[in-house]
Amino acid sequence: MSEPIDEAGEGHNSGKVVWERWTKKRTFVRALEGTYGQLKEELYSQPRVYKTSDHSWHGGPQHYGKKVINPQANRIAQSIEAHVEVFSPKGYGQTHGHMNSAVFFVLKGKGHDIHDGRRIDWETGDALIVENACVHQHLNDTDEEGLILVLKAKPLFLFMHMVFQKMVEYPPETPVPGHEDYLPPSNV
Known part of the structure; x- marks a missing residue:
């Protein structure tokens, strides 16, 4: 029996880590065990509404996140993450x-992304696609906070052994000057 892996491997998120999701052991795909009838009954019994306010913000001081739907947190989500x-x-x-x-x-x-060196502007109401294998970064251009909802099929990609993920540059460890007291919204 092999030992459990407690940290990320070489080349994957190595270096200084700020967010727990980069170091904590996670479930990306759960086992599907039981009869078809049991699996179907379990699926139909799961909640369909998940409140973001039930989750805590992680990260900071310039970028925070909340995991809402994923295989480790919800029985219904096996192939998507939000x-x-x-x-x-x-x-x-x-x-x-x-x-x-x-x-x-x-x-x-309102802000912009850098996708493989190319600037892409975005604002409230926009939907932006980050394509497969794109090296990217999200930046807020205004003196107001920026809030985004991210949807992806990451668990499905990991299940298919398409596991490439690389941290090129970690998020800043210091707050934006003039916004040292910023805290993420409590009503999200």
Whole structure:
């Protein structure tokens, strides 16, 4: 029996880590065990509404996130993941890449992404696609917070052994000058 893996392997998120999701052991795909009838009954008995307010913000001081729907937290979600991200005024997140594509909906704010060196502007109401294997970064351009909803099929990609994910540059460890007291919204 092999020992459990407690930390990320070499080349995967190595270096200084800020967010627990980069270091904590996670469930990406759960076993499907039982009879078809049992699995179907369990699926139909699961809640269909998950409140973001039931989850805590992680990260900071410029970029925070909440995991809402994923295989480790919800029995109904086996192939999708949804999380909410917030950026402090003028804040930004890590530069990273992953095999899975992602769609994010801008719920509040105006900013831009850098996708493989190319600038892409976004604002409230926009949906932005991050294509497969794209090295990217999200940046908030205004003095107001930016709020996005991220949807992706990451668990499905990991199940298919398409596990490439790389942190190119970690998020900043210091707050944006003038916004040292920023805290993510309590009503999200």
